[in-house]
Amino acid sequence: MSRFHPIRTILLASLSILAMAAGAKVSHAETLRAALEQALNTHPSVRAAIARRDAAEKTMLEQNSRYFPEISARAAGGRVYGDNSTSRGLTVTRDAAYSGYGEGAITMTQMLYDGFETPSRVKAARDRTEAEGFGLADLREDLAARVAQAYLNVRRAYDALALVEGQEKAAGAYLEKIRARVKEGASEESEIHQAQNILLMLKNTREDYRNRVRAASARYMELVGTMPDGALEIPQPLSASIPESLEAALAQAQQENPLLQVSDLTAAALEDDVAAEKGTLYPDLNAELSYLKRDQRDEIGGEVIDGKALVRVSWNFSTGGAQLARIDRKKIEHEAALARRQDTLRQIEREVRTAYADLESARAKRENSRERVTLMRGILDNYKAQFEAARIGVLQLMQADNQSFTANLEKLDAEYNALIAEYTLLGAIGTLQDALLVRPAATQTDDRKTATATATTTSSGQH
Secondary structure (H helix, E strand, O other): OOOOHHHHHHHHHHHHHHHHHOOOOOOOOEOHHHHHHHHHHHOHHHHHHHHHHHHHHHHHHHHHHHHOOEEEEEEEEEEEEEOOHHHHHHOOOOOOEEEEEEEEEEEEEEEEEOOOHHHHHHHHHHHHHHHHHHHHHHHHHHHHHHHHHHHHHHHHHHHHHHHHHHHHHHHHHHHHHHHHHHHOOOOOHHHHHHHHHHHHHHHHHHHHHHHHHHHHHHHHHHHHOOOOOOOEOOOOOOHHHOOOOHHHHHHHHHHHOHHHHHHHHHHHHHHHHHHHHHHOOOOEEEEEEEEEEEEOOOOOOOOEEEEEEEEEEEOOOOOOOHHHHHHHHHHHHHHHHHHHHHHHHHHHHHHHHHHHHHHHHHHHHHHHHHHHHHHHHHHHHHHHHHHHOOOOOHHHHHHHHHHHHHHHHHHHHHHHHHHHHHHHHHHHHOOHHHHHOOOOOOOHHHHHHHHHHHHHHHHHHHO
16 A cells, blocks of 8 residues: 555644744744833833832922921012001101002021921831832733733644644545545545544634634733734743742742732831821921011001021920821721731732642643653554554544644643743742843833932931
C-alpha cells in the first residue's frame, strides 16, 4: 500500500504549530513589556489615580503653607460724612463735615504656636499623599496582571485557532480519502458519515476559537487601548521569581504588596488627624506686624498713621463639645482604618493562597498534558504503521489523529494556564512589575517629590 503523504504533511504542520506555541518567538512580534508600558501609562484608571495623587500633594503643600507668614492688605477710597464730637468741635456752621477719604493697611501674621495642630495636619497630608502613591502602584500592579492575562489569552486563542484549522484541513483530507475508498468498494458508506461528523465538530470548534480571538482582542483593547498588532511574542516563564513555598509567598506579600502600605498610611494619617484635633484645645500664639494710614479732613478725624508689632494669644473653646466630638470621631475613624487594614491583609492572604494553589494545580495539569501528548503520539504512530500495513482503515486512523489533536489542544491550554497562573500569583504578591522589569514613565509629580519633601522638612524644622 502506498504511503499517505498528505496526512503526514498535515501532521508535521500541526507539530510545528505546537512547537511555536511552546516557546518559539516570532520576528517583529509585539512584546508583553510594550503592551504593559502602554497600558500602565495611558489607561484612564491610571490617569485618574495620578490626578488623585497630585491633588493630595497640593493638599500637603496647602497645609505646609501654614508655617509661613500670612500677609493681608486692604485699601479704600471715596467720600465720607461725619457728625461727631470732633466735627462739632471744629465746625462753626452745621456741626458736621464732608471729606474725601483714603485708607490703606497691611498686616503680616506669623503663627508661633497652635498646639502642634499644623505639624499634625502637614504629616497627615504627607501620609495621604504617600498613600495615593502606593494606591497608584497597587492599581498598576493589578492592571499589569490583567494586561498579562489578556495578552496571553489573545496569543492562546490565535495558537489554538491555528491548531484547529490545521486539524480541520487534515480531517478534510481524511474524508476525501474515505470517499475514494467507498467508491472503490474498500470502505462502508457509514464511514463517510462518521468522518463528516468529526469534521463538523472541528468546524464548530474552529468557530468557538474564532469567537475567543474576538473576545480576547476586545479585552486587550480595553486594557491597552489598541488592538493586538501583528504576532504576539510568547513571554518567558517567571518561575525564577516564584517563591519556593506558600509561606514564603505570604511573607513576601506582607512586605511588598502596595495595598498594605496604603492601609498603613491611611491609618497613620487618621492618627495624625486625632493629634491635630487635640491641638485645637490649646491657645494659638501669633506674631503680628501691621501698618495703617488714613487720610481725611481734620473735621472728620484728620490723618492717622498706626503701626503695631504685637504678639496675639487667642483661645477658642466650644462649650457645646464640638472639639471633643471631633477628636472622638477621628479616633473612631482611626480604629476603623486599623480594622480595614486587617481585612485587607486577610484578602491579600486569600488571594495569594488561591493563586498559589491554582499555580500548583496548573503545573500538575501541564505535566499530565505533556505525558498524554507523548502517549497519544505513540498511539498515532502505531495506528499509522497499522494503516500502512493495511490492518486498519482510514477512519480508524482519522479517529486516532483526532484524539491526538485533542491532547495537543489540551496541552496548549495547560501550558498557557500555567504561565497565566505564574503571572497571577506575582500580581497577588505585588511583585509582577519588578519580575517583568517594567517601569512606567515618570510623571511630573514624581520629579517634584524630592523637592517637596525637602521643603516640608525644612519648614518643620523652622517651626
